[in-house]
Amino acid sequence: MKKRTMETSLAGHSGKLVRSIERRLFLRQGLSLGALALLSGCELTDDEGVQSLLMGMSRWNDRAQGWLFNPNKLAPEFPESAITKPFPFNAFYSVDEVESVDGASYKLELAGLIRDKKPWTLPELYSLPQTSQITRHICVEGWSAIGKWSGVRFSDFLARIGADTSAKYIGFKCADDYYSSVDMATALHPQTLLTFRYADEILPPKYGFPMKLRIPTKLGFKNPKHIMSMFVTNEYPGGYWEDQGYNWFSGS
């Protein structure tokens, strides 16, 4: 009896079916390789080469998320009754170590691809037209909470300072040394706010005084607090947690 190989078995079938089976085999082999990698434990992922590969895959994932991002799709908004009380404090330090920023001498510094780099004082920022939103903050740690933030629509602020909105990234440096960056499409999203108030009060230090970028379409660590300066660039700026391996785009 003639031995049936995969080639002879598939010979009579259409090319479409063969391609489908080849894809399945590829996926199965890929999954097996992934399972093997997991079974080998943590050592594999500690390797610099593997880290570099994973970072590369994460950057590819960022690009895919960027393509899929719908700038017109809004995050859900909630009534006042849904607000989480108290809103949780979360940072890489405890609440009694929150950075103290002097509002009287504060100036927001601007750099990069921005036409008017004049620093902004708090009274100047507070005088801008403001809007409020009640949205859900979703933390990568697995919890979420609903809060009310008020501030200037970030796209309006970017237009006012003459930011090059054809650039790819906006980076932020914060008083507590934290840093992060976002894609321009998210920066221009109508719900992305440069906020100065929480629950109708001036942002308390624990929630990011003097300002927090609130992005309801992204995870919490992409919402920098205590912002001291920002820059517009085409050079990938990364971010603190992002450089540790968290997905940079981290949004929908």
Added chain:
Amino acid sequence: MKPLETIALAAMLAAGTGAWAADAPSKPMKMDEPMHGEMKKRSMKKGDVKKAAEKKEREMKPMIEKEAAGSARK
């Protein structure tokens, strides 16, 4: 003042003081202590963020300045 009013006033004052105290920073960050929160890896210290920020600044600043200067010339 009636006892009930006194208690209510005392409670309001205590709540107000408590809220102020919660927002008032009382001590500088201890950089050599382990990080708070769930995102950290075991060995991460609070001071790691400052070190990383300084390294990032050194890397990014010349690029951003060069980019901005190039843009201004156009």
